[in-house]
Amino acid sequence: MSSAPAPPAAWPVEPVLVLGAGPVGQTTALLLARWGVPSIVLDQRPRRDDVGSKAICQQRDVLDVWEAVGVGRRIADEGVTWRTARTFHRGTELFAVELAEPGRPAFPPFVNISQTRTELLLDERIAAEPLVDLRWGHRVTALDQDGTGVTVTCADGPRVRGSYLVLCSGARSDELRHQLGVRFEGHSFDDRFLICDIRTDMPGWATERRFYFDPDWNRGRQVLIHPCPDSTFRIDWQVPPDYDLDDEAASGALDARIRQVIGERGYEIVWKSVYRFHSRLADRMRRGRVLIAGDAAHLVSPFGARGLNSGVGDAENAAWKIAYAGRGWAPDALLDTYHDERHAAARENIAVTTATMDFLVPPDGERARYRADVLARAAADPAARALVDSGRLAEPFWYVDSPLTTADARRPFGGRPPRGQAPPAGPGVLVPDAPVRGAGCPPRASRFRELARDGFLLLATPEADLDAARAAATAAPGPVRVLALGAIDASGALAAALDARPAEVWVLRPDAHVAAVLADPTGDDVRAALARAAARSTTTRAEEDRHGVLPASR
Incomplete structure (x- = not known):
């Protein structure tokens, strides 16, 4: 477990308000506490509603x-580990992606x-953290902000004030987004997906993700299977827009659907839903003193697991910048870079997941024919295999275009790396662990990474x-x-x-991303990179010319 940074004892302003006690809100509050920042x-x-796997x-x-807030190892130990993602077309395996492990994570x-x-598990950590005040039954209906803070009004009358506010109250935050003047544009997909958590014994399936295009037991559509703890498997079926779960369960068709996947072994449905x-x-x-995070800021399809994981990226980015x-x-300009960096991350996630959905559910005849051709050729043609999109798995975003990056x-x-791979360490990239x-x-x-999350870190190589x-650090x-x-x-x-x-001197940010790699720098060079990484200044063109710095490009 990482030790917490050692900020001044007293937070100089009012607590930070966090709206929403889902994983993004929980993580935000715990990370703020790690910086000595109280939150409500x-x-x-x-x-807490203990329903479904989600x-x-x-x-x-x-x-x-x-793990930086004391719970990562417990979550990992209780969960099911997998390193392989297999993709099938009908009865043929097309490829298996073995996920890269840069450094020694x-x-x-x-x-x-x-x-x-x-x-x-996050609730347990919150209960032990005196700087986090968790209040259930507080539906926020209005928010107002001024130059020193944010005041929220709850449905039953209380008003609560804080220095900043992180809005992570989920996709249905329409009214609060409207009050902030924030648009939430995009689209919804017509096809529906049936999800069942099924407890059963499936030998050989417990350590890998399986994706099936057009299997015999869901012709014309897809199925995704994930292993979960306690001999449970999460199965997602693509189903028609008019699918009725209650009718299928009552008729016995749901049992037949499940048995097409698992055979005649016994099973128990732990949870089921359609979405x-x-x-x-x-x-x-960002709107003034309000930062928007998680599903309140972005929604993507779940193929690739980019929803919750990207929301935690929002939380970490918001927490250290609010603290600083x-x-x-x-x-205050540092908070503008929250939008710069996390909006770019959300755009990347939407681009990746939209491409996946266009392959899974082609929006027109031309793309349907393209998909059919790719899948038909992929079993024997490596070039076609590379075009099969069953979901590019979640990865940290690369802040190469950030105003904080030198x-x-x-x-x-080098741009988006091949699926399953990580980019080489360098400016804007999350530093590898070892x-x-x-x-x-x-x-x-x-x-x-335990050392890299306690503030800024300057790592000097030999010479x-x-x-x-x-x-530079002292200044x-x-x-x-x-x-x-x-x-x-x-x-x-x-x-x-x-x-x-x-x-070299490597300049690392408090979220373990590389802000700069400086070759044979002077003290002024290091000070400039530190200042830029905290939005205290930007590197001048003369400095860029002297060190061969190029504009970041993705």
Whole structure:
């Protein structure tokens, strides 16, 4: 477990309001507490509703975020680990993606566990955290903000005030978005999807995700199967727009549908539901002192597990920036970069998931013929196989175009990597993890990302001017740690994961993303990169020319 950063004892303004006690709101509040920031979490429900599996795929880097607040390992240990994603067309396996593991990560690529259980584990951490005040039964109907804070009005009359507000109250936040002047445009897909959580014994299926195009038992449509804890399998069937679950259950057709997948073995339906997919995005994710996160800001189809996982990315981005702006370590402009970075991440997710849905449910005849041709050829043709889209799995977004990132001509971003792969370490990319030990490590820290989430981090490779880095750190507001790579990387695993080169200083943000990689920098160079990474200034064209910095490009 990562130790918390050590901010000043007192938060100088009012608590932060968090609307919504789902995983995004819970994560936001716990991360704020890690920065010494008190929060009040308001949820309209009377209590936690323990119903259904909901979002089940928790991505490795999200588990890392949860471990920073003390619960990632428990979630991972209770969940089902899988590393392989198999895709089939009818009875033929087309390909299997083995998910990459850059560096030596602490967690597996994906862990399947119900959102319901994840929420309960996060609730346990909240109950033990005095800086989080969770209040059920508070339906917010109005919000007003001024230059120093945000006041919300609840349906039963109470008014609650905070310094900032993170709106993560889910997709049905229409009225609050309207009050903020935020549009939530996009579209909904006509086809429906049946979901069943089924407890049964399925030997050989417990450690992999399976996706079927046009199987005999759902001709013309798709089926997705995920393993879950307690011998449970999550099965999603694409069904017609007029599908009626009650009629199918009453007629026995649902039992027949399930047995087409699992055979004659015994089973129990733990939960079932029918849903439609949506693709929507808020036009602004910051309005004054309000940041919009999770499903309140963006909706995507679940193929690829990009919903909850991207919401946790929102939470981490929002939490450290609110902490820095509220403590005066960074200007208010840092909060603008929340929109810059997370809106770009949401656009990426929508582009990826829309392409998947267009392949799964072709919107016109031309694309239907294209899909049929690709699937027919894919069993024997590797080129066609690469065109099959059964969902590109969730991955951290790359902040290469962020105003906080100092790009590096020596480490250009190569664009979206092949599915299952991660981009090389470099500016804008989440830093790979690796074990660390040595005199330079704080007590209890055993992994690099534990060090990288305590504030800004300056990592100096051999031959770099360590004194210049220390001087720059001393001059910067807020926590900045300086470490020599050789002092913490006895095995060389971290240097290999970074492709570290002599005389470099790596500047890491409080969310473990690389802000800059500086070659043989002076103290002024490091100060400039730190200032840019906290929105205190931007790199000048003269500095860019001197260091060969190019505009970031995706």
